[in-house]
Amino acid sequence: MPRIACDILVIGAGSGGLSVAAGASQMGAKVVLLEGGEMGGDCLNTGCVPSKALIAAAAMAQAQRQGAAFGVGQGAPQVDYAAVQAHVAQVIATIAPVDSQERFESLGVTVLRHWGHFISPTEVEAGDHVIRARRIVIATGSTPFIPPVPGLGTVPYLTSDTLWSLTERPRHLLILGGGPIGLEMAQAHARLGSEVTVIETAHALGRDDPEAAQAVLAAVRASGVTIQDRTPLKSVAQDGDEIVIHTGDGGFREAALAARTFRGSHLLVATGRRPALRRLNLGAAGIETYNEEIRVDDSLRTSNRRVYAIGDVAGKGHFTHVAGYHAGVVIRSALFGLPSKIRTDHIPRATYTDPELAQIGLTEAEARIRFGDRVEVARFDLKHNDRAVAQRRTDGFIKAVVHKGRPVGATIVACDAGEHANFWALALANKLKMSQISATISPYPTMGEMGKRVAGAYFSPRLFDSRTVKTVVGLVQRWLP
Structure with missing residues (x-):
C-alpha cells in the first residue's frame, strides 16, 4: 500500500478544508487533501450556493407581482421550475472551478478523491494510500439530521x-x-x-x-x-x-x-444538521467526541494534539463563514506554531428570507443575562431611511445592544440584512465604540446610513434630553461674541 508523508493532511474539501489546504500549500507546506464526495463540499453543491440561487429566482417572480406600486406593469409570473433548477445548476457550475481538484493541484496540493479514516494517531488510510502527517485537520462538515418520527x-x-x-x-x-x-x-x-x-x-x-x-x-x-x-x-x-x-x-x-x-x-x-463523523474511526486516533461533535479547545485542537477540527464538526457554529474563520486560526497555529484562539463574540449569522434576519454577537436577551441592567439598546426603524422609502422596503429595524459604550450585539431585520451585518461584524471584531461608529459618513441616500443612525439613536438622549448639555449650551451662547 503506497505511503505518503506530509506536513498537513486535510480531511474534507468544503469551505474550511479548502481554505486550510490553499493557505498552507501556498506558504510552503506539503499538503494532502482528501475528499470522497464533491469538491466544494456542502456549501457549493447542496447548501449556501444553490439555496441562494433558488431564492434569487423566487425574488424575480415576486418582483413581477409587485410592479404596480412603482408604476410598472404587474402580472402573475410564469414559473418553469425545471428552468429554475437549471439556473441553480449553472450558478454552481460557474463557481465550481474555484474549488476544483485541478485548481488545488495547481497550487501544489496532493488531492486524493477518497474517504479517509484513522488507523493511528498520525495516520489516515484513504483508498489504497496511507498518509502520515505532522498535523491533521478534520473538516468533514455535516449531513442532514433526520428525526426519529414513526413512518x-x-x-x-x-x-x-x-x-x-x-x-x-x-x-x-x-x-x-x-x-x-x-x-x-x-x-x-x-x-x-x-x-x-x-x-x-x-x-x-x-x-x-x-x-x-x-x-x-x-x-x-x-x-x-x-x-x-x-x-x-x-x-x-x-x-x-x-x-x-x-x-x-x-x-x-x-x-x-x-x-x-x-x-x-x-x-x-x-x-438541522449533524457532524459527519461516521467514516473517520476517531477512536484509532484517540479523538474524543461530545454530543456527536468533536471536542476541541479554544485553539481547535482535539484531544489528540496533532489533530484539529474545524467547521461543523467542531460544534462552534454550522456556517460556511465560521469554517473559513476556523481555517485561519488553524493555519496560524499549525504552520507558524503561534498561539491562536477562536472568538465567538463577533460571529454573524443570517436567515435569507425576505426580509432577511441577521444577528451579530449577542441578542438583547443574551446580553441582559450576561451584563444585567448595564445594557442599553439603540434602535432605528427602516421606515425612517429615505432609500428604504424610495424602494418601498421599509419593513424592519436595527437594534444595537450596547455595554459600556461598545456594541456587543446587533439584530437586523431588513432587505439585505446579511449585507448590513458586515458593518456590525467589523465593529464587534475590532471592539469599536459607539462614538467611533457615529463618526462614520455614509453616502446619501443609502441603506448603509442605518449604522450611523443607530449610533445617533444611542447618543440622542444624552445630547437632547440632558439638562446639563442644555445649560452648557446656554452659557456658551451667552458668552460667545
Whole structure:
C-alpha cells in the first residue's frame, strides 16, 4: 500500500478544508487533501450556493407581482421550475472551478478523491494510500439530521442535500423544521407557486431575538406559507400519491393544540444538521467526541494534539463563514506554531428570507443575562431611511445592544440584512465604540446610513434630553461674541 508523508493532511474539501489546504500549500507546506464526495463540499453543491440561487429566482417572480406600486406593469409570473433548477445548476457550475481538484493541484496540493479514516494517531488510510502527517485537520462538515418520527423512513422525502435534483415544482410542499433552512425554502417555493406548510415542534426561529423572529415569520406567512409551530409530530405515512403528517396533542402550555393531519405532494426534512463523523474511526486516533461533535479547545485542537477540527464538526457554529474563520486560526497555529484562539463574540449569522434576519454577537436577551441592567439598546426603524422609502422596503429595524459604550450585539431585520451585518461584524471584531461608529459618513441616500443612525439613536438622549448639555449650551451662547 503506497505511503505518503506530509506536513498537513486535510480531511474534507468544503469551505474550511479548502481554505486550510490553499493557505498552507501556498506558504510552503506539503499538503494532502482528501475528499470522497464533491469538491466544494456542502456549501457549493447542496447548501449556501444553490439555496441562494433558488431564492434569487423566487425574488424575480415576486418582483413581477409587485410592479404596480412603482408604476410598472404587474402580472402573475410564469414559473418553469425545471428552468429554475437549471439556473441553480449553472450558478454552481460557474463557481465550481474555484474549488476544483485541478485548481488545488495547481497550487501544489496532493488531492486524493477518497474517504479517509484513522488507523493511528498520525495516520489516515484513504483508498489504497496511507498518509502520515505532522498535523491533521478534520473538516468533514455535516449531513442532514433526520428525526426519529414513526413512518418517516417509509416515505420519499427531500433534504437540503437532495432538493436540487427535483425538476417538477411541488404542488404542496410540506416542510419539517421552522429554522433558517426550512423558512428560506418555504418562502422561496411559495413565491415560485407552490402551496407550502411548515411544521415545527418548538418555536419557529426560536434561536433568534423574539421581536425579529416575529417580524420575519409575519412576512413569510404573508408570502402564503402556513407555519404550524409548537406542533408535536406523531407519524408520517404515504396515502396514494400524497404524504400525510399526523401531529399530536398539545405539548406547550401556551398552546394546547388539537391533533391535526397535513397532506402534501412532497416532503422536505429541514430539522438541522449533524457532524459527519461516521467514516473517520476517531477512536484509532484517540479523538474524543461530545454530543456527536468533536471536542476541541479554544485553539481547535482535539484531544489528540496533532489533530484539529474545524467547521461543523467542531460544534462552534454550522456556517460556511465560521469554517473559513476556523481555517485561519488553524493555519496560524499549525504552520507558524503561534498561539491562536477562536472568538465567538463577533460571529454573524443570517436567515435569507425576505426580509432577511441577521444577528451579530449577542441578542438583547443574551446580553441582559450576561451584563444585567448595564445594557442599553439603540434602535432605528427602516421606515425612517429615505432609500428604504424610495424602494418601498421599509419593513424592519436595527437594534444595537450596547455595554459600556461598545456594541456587543446587533439584530437586523431588513432587505439585505446579511449585507448590513458586515458593518456590525467589523465593529464587534475590532471592539469599536459607539462614538467611533457615529463618526462614520455614509453616502446619501443609502441603506448603509442605518449604522450611523443607530449610533445617533444611542447618543440622542444624552445630547437632547440632558439638562446639563442644555445649560452648557446656554452659557456658551451667552458668552460667545
